[in-house]
Amino acid sequence: GATKVAMSKFDQDSYINYQRIEDNLAVVRQRYVALALSKDESRLPPPRSASACIAAGSLIQPDDLNRPLTLSEKILYGHLDNPHDADIRPGASYLKLRPDRVACQDATAQMALLQFMSAGLPTVAVPTTVHCDHLIEAQIGGVKDLARAKDINKEVYDFLATCTAKYGIGFWKPGSGIIHQIILENYAFPGGLMIGTDSHTPNAGGLGMIAVGVGGADAVDVIADLPWELKCPKRIGVKLTGKISGWTTPKGASLSIPPPLPRVLLDGISADGNHPADVILKVAGILTVKGGTGAIIEYFGEGVTSLSCTGMATICNMGAEIGATTSLFPYNERMGGYLDATGRSEIRKYAERFQHNLRTDENAEYDQVIEINLSELEPHINGPYTPDLATPLSKFAQAVKDNNWPDKLSVGLIGSCTNSSYEDMSRSASIAEEAAAHGLKVQSGFTITPGSEQIRATIERDGQMEKLESVGGVVLANACGPCIGQWDRQDVPKGTKNSIITSYNRNFTGRNDANTATHAFVASPDLVTAMVFGGSLSFNPMTDSLKGADGKEFKFSDPSGKELPPRGYDAGENTYAAPPADRASVNVIVDPKSDRLQLLEPFKPWDGKDPKDLPILIKAKGKCTTDHISAGGPWLKYRGHLENISQNCLIGAINEANGEANKVQNQFTGEWDGVPQVAAQYRDQGIGWVVIGDENYGEGSSREHAALEPRYLGGTAVITRSFARIHETNLKKQGMLPLNFKNPADYDRVKSDDKVDLIGIKDLAEGSEVTLRVHHKDGKTEDLPLTHTFNAGQIEWHRAGSALNRMAQAAK
Ligand code: MIC
Numbered sequence: 001g002a003t004k005v006a007m008s009k010f011d012q013d014s015y016i017n018y019q020r021i022e023d024n025l026a027v028v029r030q031r032y033v034a035l036a037l038s039k040d041e042s043r044l045p046p047p048r049s050a051s052a053c054i055a056a057g058s059l060i061q062p063d064d065l066n067r068p069l070t071l072s073e074k075i076l077y078g079h080l081d082n083p084h085d086a087d088i089r090p091g092a093s094y095l096k097l098r099p100d101r102v103a104c105q106d107a108t109a110q111m112a113l114l115q116f117m118s119a120g121l122p123t124v125a126v127p128t129t130v131h132c133d134h135l136i137e138a139q140i141g142g143v144k145d146l147a148r149a150k151d152i153n154k155e156v157y158d159f160l161a162t163c164t165a166k167y168g169i170g171f172w173k174p175g176s177g178i179i180h181q182i183i184l185e186n187y188a189f190p191g192g193l194m195i196g197t198d199s200h201t202p203n204a205g206g207l208g209m210i211a212v213g214v215g216g217a218d219a220v221d222v223i224a225d226l227p228w229e230l231k232c233p234k235r236i237g238v239k240l241t242g243k244i245s246g247w248t249t250p251k252g253a254s255l256s257i258p259p260p261l262p263r264v265l266l267d268g269i270s271a272d273g274n275h276p277a278d279v280i281l282k283v284a285g286i287l288t289v290k291g292g293t294g295a296i297i298e299y300f301g302e303g304v305t306s307l308s309c310t311g312m313a314t315i316c317n318m319g320a321e322i323g324a325t326t327s328l329f330p331y332n333e334r335m336g337g338y339l340d341a342t343g344r345s346e347i348r349k350y351a352e353r354f355q356h357n358l359r360t361d362e363n364a365e366y367d368q369v370i371e372i373n374l375s376e377l378e379p380h381i382n383g384p385y386t387p388d389l390a391t392p393l394s395k396f397a398q399a400v401k402d403n404n405w406p407d408k409l410s411v412g413l414i415g416s417c418t419n420s421s422y423e424d425m426s427r428s429a430s431i432a433e434e435a436a437a438h439g440l441k442v443q444s445g446f447t448i449t450p451g452s453e454q455i456r457a458t459i460e461r462d463g464q465m466e467k468l469e470s471v472g473g474v475v476l477a478n479a480c481g482p483c484i485g486q487w488d489r490q491d492v493p494k495g496t497k498n499s500i501i502t503s504y505n506r507n508f509t510g511r512n513d514a515n516t517a518t519h520a521f522v523a524s525p526d527l528v529t530a531m532v533f534g535g536s537l538s539f540n541p542m543t544d545s546l547k548g549a550d551g552k553e554f555k556f557s558d559p560s561g562k563e564l565p566p567r568g569y570d571a572g573e574n575t576y577a578a579p580p581a582d583r584a585s586v587n588v589i590v591d592p593k594s595d596r597l598q599l600l601e602p603f604k605p606w607d608g609k610d611p612k613d614l615p616i617l618i619k620a621k622g623k624c625t626t627d628h629i630s631a632g633g634p635w636l637k638y639r640g641h642l643e644n645i646s647q648n649c650l651i652g653a654i655n656e657a658n659g660e661a662n663k664v665q666n667q668f669t670g671e672w673d674g675v676p677q678v679a680a681q682y683r684d685q686g687i688g689w690v691v692i693g694d695e696n697y698g699e700g701s702s703r704e705h706a707a708l709e710p711r712y713l714g715g716t717a718v719i720t721r722s723f724a725r726i727h728e729t730n731l732k733k734q735g736m737l738p739l740n741f742k743n744p745a746d747y748d749r750v751k752s753d754d755k756v757d758l759i760g761i762k763d764l765a766e767g768s769e770v771t772l773r774v775h776h777k778d779g780k781t782e783d784l785p786l787t788h789t790f791n792a793g794q795i796e797w798h799r800a801g802s803a804l805n806r807m808a809q810a811a812k
């Protein structure tokens with residue numbers, strides 16, 4: 001019979017729509033048949049079986065109806081706004097999609113909601129939630145820190161509480177936990193499509209959902225009932241094999257993957273002590289921080305079932321670090337078990353009925369395939385300063401020596417949205433228990449961040465928390481805390497070289513404690529926990545012994561832990577507020593004198609001319625992440641106040657001219673000043689400016705402040721060797737021009753004191769070229785070709801001054 005399964009227990013009026021996936025896919029497959037019979041020109045990639053037929057010299061058969069699709073293709077095409085004439089060309093076209101839900105966290109929700117308010121709509125169009133997790137500073141411990149945060153952030157929390165109530169959004173109060181954990185526990189479902197204003201939204205891929213991190217303006221589109229636009233992703237398959245070492249003799253699906261697919265074979269060393277985090281630490285080492293750009297990473301193979309659901313979520317979460325659009329696992333019984341344990345057996349049963357759409361078809365094609373033999377995978381430690389510098393544990397002590405990294409381990413930090421499941425906590429507790437049995441306490445600082453109130457309450461009830469605390473661990477609030485620099489760190493003075501190791505996901509310079517001399521490493525929570533007992537980076541818990549209080553040496557056993565709580569989850573305190581029935585009477589207050597919140601003024605439309613004689617505000621050298629463009633930590637305070645937060649614009653970027661941060665020269669006065677100051681000086685003189693950047697510019701966060709700030713300060717364009725996906729879209733949305741050097745080497749031809757013209761903005765069109773005319777200081781001029789990825793609709797955003805302006809125009 002007709003089943004209606006609610007999307008979550010909080011969304012009793014919104015239902016999972018597996019039938020739509022089925023129907024959309026029928027349309028898309030039908031188009032493949034037409035294509036095979038040459039009736040549909042083109043807006044599809046050639047079906048592989050067709051090319052195979054051609055190669056074989058035979059006629060194309062209509063059995064392309066069964067063109068094999070990968071899981072991500074099924075879910076994405078299953079959510080097409082209009083499957084009949086969607087332009088589906090991976091890596092080239094844009095898909096218009098209808099996501100099932102939207103999630104925002106407090107540090108990005110403020111700007112998203114301020115933008116939504118200016119759109120003047122009464123209610124959100126799809127189920128949406130806001131999560132208070134980023135604004136809680138770690139100082140003493142969970143309870144006191146939370147109370148302090150509620151006080152300090154009262155104005156912002158009140159704004160979010162009333163705004164969500166007014167527009168029909170579910171509100172997760174401070175203390176409830178980190179967005180991605182709460183999504184996994186309550187909202188994610190196999191085959192769903194969601195967007196979230198946080199780069200680690202892909203965490204929900206652990207439950208088979210396509211979950212993509214976006215900027216606030218993208219979220220505004222979806223809650224305003226517009227389709228959401230995504231560059232049609234390519235597909236990277238990661239085949240996980242178990243004990244067999246049979247990659248060289250592929251069978252089944254992989255046999256039919258046509259050469260020449262680049263394949264990376266891994267040379268694992270040791271078999272024991274693996275944590276799911278090691279899978280992604282290894283993948284990050286292979287693909288690097290930009291290797292996943294424009295792709296969805298799909299895991300498959302018999303190794304998948306050896307991972308727990310929350311372990312799969314960890315892997316998907318960290319896929320953000322390699323620039324992937326998202327990561328995804330096929331539906332399997334581990335997901336089913338997790339759905340049962342979190343009170344969603346109805347969803348499990350429904351998913352099982354549609355399982356054929358929740359896994360990859362046999363013989364489906366990936367653009368690239370990587371294979372990892374789980375049995376041969378060694379634990380890795382990544383860092384410092386970048387999540388893709390992967391060192392196998394067995395070589396790490398030597399690397400510490402060779403690179404002169406501080407060997408003493410100051411603090412180990414576990415938890416966060418990445419690694420804070422019941423299983424993670426149980427495994428860490430098992431290590432702590434073993435150390436305690438030998439009379440040991442931690443030799444370094446040790447903090448634990450539960451991912452949600454539910455996890456906190458459950459590990460308190462089941463005893464893991466006590467084990468972690470008894471050895472000296474400090475349990476922090478259920479929040480991001482030190483992961484995003486919300487850490488009142490006292491043990492090491494700023495500027496002092498020191499090492500920390502976390503089970504978080506990213507470790508950019510200065511991120512955790514605003515100390516650029518801190519060497520932050522990333523590892524599995526197992527490893528972090530074991531290492532705080534050794535007290536040094538060079539301690540290898542798999543091979544080295546520790547001396548117990550009784551003077552006897554011992555080695556840690558393999559960590560073990562329960563995947564799911566045997567007595568079920570304890571929900572803990574109720575921290576959720578559903579939107580009220582009467583929303584008309586809710587008042588949203590933004591005090592005009594506030595330093596935390598500020599209503600938005602629309603940006604000016606483009607003046608219709610090719611920009612000329614623009615100074616270069618800064619030519620950024622090396623890595624320029626969103627943490628460099630708009631820092632976290634103390635600055636999170638101003639996430640709802642564009643003018644105030646713009647004071648951090650690019651202050652972490654290194655100026656190529658002098659090798660310093662936040663020191664640039666005003667090209668008209670010759671004076672040196674901070675980056676935001678010089679930007680404002682140009683703006684106030686009516687002079688536009690550009691930023692020059694290197695590779696993967698804007699990697700990391702989804703924060704659209706990194707695009708809003710330069711726009712607010714009068715910037716015109718950002719010209720780089722390449723962009724990270726979310727940041728590039730954010731720039732376009734706010735009316736900026738993200739442009740690329742056609743020849744990456746041209747980055748070196750531009751000098752900080754050049755002036756530039758942008759020729760071809762007037763004729764900007766899909767695929768058009770722009771010329772960067774560079775006026776060097778010595779009077780010489782040269783032309784450098786630039787490319788862009790604007791499509792026709794996005795060019796309208798630029799003309800209107802922003803996507804929001806464009807939305808207002810269209811509504812008229
Ligand atoms: C992060 O991990 O960097 C953050 C803080 O969660 C960001 C979001 C933000 O900047 O608010 C992210 O990952 O998108």
Ligand code: SF4
Nearest residue numbers: 200416417480483484
């Ligand atoms: Fe929060 Fe860190 Fe996760 Fe970002 S990565 S959502 S800051 S815990």
